[in-house]
Amino acid sequence: MLVPRGSWLFPTCVLCTYGFFANLRPSEPFLTPYLLGPDKNLSERQVFNEIYPVWTYSYLVLLFPVFLATDYLCYKPVIIVQALSLIITWFMLLYAQGTLAVQFLEFFYGMSTATEVAYYSYIYSMVDPDMYQKVTSYCRTATLTGFTVGSVTGQVLVSVANWSLFSLNIISLISVSVAFAASWFLPMPMKSLFFHQNLNGRDKMSADLEKDCSNNGGLAQAAALEEIEAQIPLNNEKHKADTQYSKAKSLALNNVLRTLWKDFLHCYSSRTLLCWSVWWALSTCGYFQVINYSQGLWEKVAPSSHSDIYNGSVEAVSTLLGAVTVFVIGYIKISWSTWGELLLALFSLVIAITVYIMDIIGNIWVCYAMYVLFRTIYVILITIATFQIAANLNMECYALVFGVNTFIALALQTLMTVIVVDASGLGLDIFTQFKIYAGYFAIISFIFLVSGLFHVVKNCQRKRGTPESVET
Secondary structure (H helix, E strand, O other), X not given: OOOOOOOOHHHHHHHHHHHHHHHOOOOHHHHHHHHHOOOOOOOHHHHHHHHHHHHHHHHHHHHHHHHHHHHHOOOHHHHHHHHHHHHHHHHHHHHOOOHHHHHHHHHHHHHHHHOHHHHHHHHHHOOOHHHHHHHHHHHHHHHHHHHHHHHHHHHHHHHOOOOOHHHHHHHHHHHHHHHHHHHOOOOOOOOOOOOOOOOOOOOOOOEEOOOOHHHOOOOOEEOHHHXXXXXXXXXXXXXXXXXXXXXXXXXXXXXXXXXXXHHHHHHOOOHHHHHHHHHHHHHHHHHXXXXXXXXXXXXXXXXXXXXXXOHHHHHHHHHHHHHHHHHHHOOOOOOHHHHHXXXXXXXXXXXXXXXXXXHHOOOHHHHHHXXXXXXXXXXXXXXXXXXXXXXXXXXHHHHHHHHHHHHHHHHHXXXXXXXXXXXXXXXXOHHHHHHHHHHHHHHHHHHHHHHHHHHHHHXXXXXXXXXXXXXX
16 A cells, blocks of 8 residues: 655554554553463562563564565564564463563563564655654654553553453454554555665665765665666576566665675764664663563562552553653753753762662662662663764764664673573572662763763863964
8 A cells, every 4th residue: 555755644644543452451561460460370589580671681682674674574563563473472472371471472472572663764764854754753742652551451450450460461453453453554664764765666775875974864765776787688587587576676776785884883983873862772771671570579568469559540641641741851951062961970870879769779769760760860861862963964864873773782781681580690689680770770870971071071171272362
């Protein structure tokens, strides 16, 4: 299904519908109590040290292949795969039993997470650049709204209607199935960022030429494939044409990889971009760990078998508060180039304190409050980092930087998981883990404090030296 380039409303509405239902999962805030409860009857060590780490490993392994496949397949097929992975995940949550089966479940959940890149980049291939900001806000609002509605629904059904956690998983399965159905109505893009610059069916495929990110130009359309195809006689044998076409595709892939490498070197030569990217990668690693194992900490502080749980409410409040603060931050004027690193150091220290308080205070309400504060601060900082990185980059380079930063974060998270969490490593208990996570954010704070002070002092010296050099 193809639509004209100027038509943005229909694909945006379909994508938002997909994003809403794909994230409307009432059972997700209650995943840990469900796995530890009578439905699965797994032990804490099995869940925390053997099952949850699989998500990290699968996410890391699949990220780069999915990044290339998303562009090569033009987004829609990968979005369908994401929806199918979610269906498999929640179907297995309902009926899979045993550690090995749930580990496979985590693998498919990792696949659904890795394929999120298709959801967030699809719309850019369907609309004109002047619509990017608007459609991005729509799509992100849809996912946040879906997650919030799902969390509130789950909390209400558990606390008020006394529904079982098994029933919440049924609702989640229905919701992701609706998303799977919606994904088939997405129009097929007419171009992609790297492999296909102007698609018209399968017979027209473009390669890319080398470029610098600083030129603010997209990957130029090359004639490599067309030249090869033009040299094929019309009466030539079919297998020769297929051979030439395969060579053309190989050439296109080589050009894409070469261009990505040159873009990588050019982009990260900027100190400002490197600074924000380092914070992005380091903090996202810690953020993933805290988010993944926070339910386990809550379960230890206030076991669901002995007390009411409000995980859904906490997730909903933290999501809404994060969305509000992100909106407000757009109106705050600060010289991020001068004070950005020091502010990153300050707020990273606050994050470290919140994680430490979550760990040492045996009160579930304090844990909830610190979790909300933790997520809110991280959302604010990652939004600022996104603004700073995207400010002087075109869309192609932003996709590259985002992918590299996420990959580094996952590589660090995998290393931390292997050492700290995995049963084959130290296999530490949940309280010791959170002490390590708090110390990790404190180290991040120290790194950016030193770097920020050095940067501020250097700027002050440069400003003092400028008049003297002029007079001379």
